[in-house]
Amino acid sequence: MTQTLTLRRPDDWHLHLRDGAMLRAVLPQSAAHFGRAIIMPNLVPPVVTGAQAAAYRDRILAALPEGSEFTPLMTLYLTEDTDAEDVAAAHASGLVHAVKLYPAGATTNSASGVADFDRVRPVLDRMARIGLPLCVHGEVTDPDIDIFDREAVFIDRVLDPIRRATPGLRVVMEHITTRDAVDYARAQGPDLGATITTHHLVINRNHILAGGIRPHYYCLPVAKREEHRLALRAAATGGEPRFFLGTDSAPHTDAGKLQACGCAGCFTAPNTLSILAQVFEQDGALDRLEGFASLNGPAFYGLPPNDATITLHREAPDYPARITTPDGPVTVFDPGFDLEWRVA
Numbered sequence: 001m002t003q004t005l006t007l008r009r010p011d012d013w014h015l016h017l018r019d020g021a022m023l024r025a026v027l028p029q030s031a032a033h034f035g036r037a038i039i040m041p042n043l044v045p046p047v048v049t050g051a052q053a054a055a056y057r058d059r060i061l062a063a064l065p066e067g068s069e070f071t072p073l074m075t076l077y078l079t080e081d082t083d084a085e086d087v088a089a090a091h092a093s094g095l096v097h098a099v100k101l102y103p104a105g106a107t108t109n110s111a112s113g114v115a116d117f118d119r120v121r122p123v124l125d126r127m128a129r130i131g132l133p134l135c136v137h138g139e140v141t142d143p144d145i146d147i148f149d150r151e152a153v154f155i156d157r158v159l160d161p162i163r164r165a166t167p168g169l170r171v172v173m174e175h176i177t178t179r180d181a182v183d184y185a186r187a188q189g190p191d192l193g194a195t196i197t198t199h200h201l202v203i204n205r206n207h208i209l210a211g212g213i214r215p216h217y218y219c220l221p222v223a224k225r226e227e228h229r230l231a232l233r234a235a236a237t238g239g240e241p242r243f244f245l246g247t248d249s250a251p252h253t254d255a256g257k258l259q260a261c262g263c264a265g266c267f268t269a270p271n272t273l274s275i276l277a278q279v280f281e282q283d284g285a286l287d288r289l290e291g292f293a294s295l296n297g298p299a300f301y302g303l304p305p306n307d308a309t310i311t312l313h314r315e316a317p318d319y320p321a322r323i324t325t326p327d328g329p330v331t332v333f334d335p336g337f338d339l340e341w342r343v344a
């Protein structure tokens with residue numbers, strides 16, 4: 001039995017670091033294991049302009065623990081008023097690596113997102129020309145659409161039409177949760193990638209709702225039926241280059257999660273790699289973990305893989321059930337089974 005696993009240092013292609021005290025509390029958790037991360041721009045107010053992204057990057061760098069080698073890769077939050085010139089300049093300077101599309105109202109802090117997709121057409125056309133990827137939260141917001149169908153309907157009604165109208169646009173389907181998304185992604189060319197979270201490889205909707213409601217498993221897009229989880233497992237562990245890790249680690253305080261209308265998001269940064277090693281081993285694919293976590297993402301984003309490596313040992317990891325922050329405790333995602341791999 002393999003006792004030690006060494007891989008190129010992984011990257012996280014979808015991460016929420018928040019700001020202020022929460023940023024300082026959660027950043028060390030990601031910086032301990034990951035080389036780089038695509039930083040989500042859904043702050044309050046959102047990170048819309050290049051100047052705001054530069055200032056946010058500076059706050060992240062200032063919050064990094066001494067000696068840490070973590071590089072934040074910044075994104076811009078697409079609004080109906082986004083200026084294509086500003087986006088292009090922020091990309092050309094090397095600051096911005098993607099633009100994030102939130103359908104207005106789809107998820108946490110998405111009120112400034114896009115409702116009328118015609119209004120962002122000039123920005124999308126410009127992005128296609130300069131090769132800047134669009135990261136997409138893929139759920140429709142129509143209240144008449146069942147929440148478990150919102151991803152599949154988004155692919156048909158929004159994503160595919162946008163891609164047809166903007167040839168050459170590079171798109172990342174973020175945090176996919178359905179067999180429909182896996183099948184769609186597989187049928188596209190190399191200008192389409194898809195991130196998969198750690199928690200969607202582990203939980204289905206029963207984990208949230210059966211035998212009592214478990215708010216710490218509630219995230220968006222919400223976990224679906226078991227058949228969808230199995231499709232995601234096959235996609236993540238199957239070695240196809242279009243699928244890569246984006247943890248969507250999304251910290252909320254327990255007070256925010258545990259209320260009558262609780263926040264969406266799972267905080268997985270502290271134990272993501274331990275969980276992934278176990279998931280890949282269960283599926284007989286330990287040799288493919290490096291592709292998923294460390295190679296496929298950089299290849300899509302046109303960056304070299306990290307030179308540094310990370311080693312895991314077969315040993316129970318040691319992480320707290322919740323971390324303390326000045327804003328209150330934040331519960332770490334519980335995979336529901338004992339973990340066997342520890343990051344050295």
Ligand SMILES: NC(=O)N[C@@H](CC(=O)O)C(=O)O
Nearest residue numbers: 016107108219220250264265
């Ligand atoms: N995934 C979530 O459930 N929440 C994210 C937003 C997002 O990624 O949609 C957050 O910012 O809390």
Ligand SMILES: [Zn+2]
Nearest residue numbers: 107137220221
């Ligand atoms: Zn999202």
Ligand SMILES: [Zn+2]
Nearest residue numbers: 016040248250
């Ligand atoms: Zn997210």
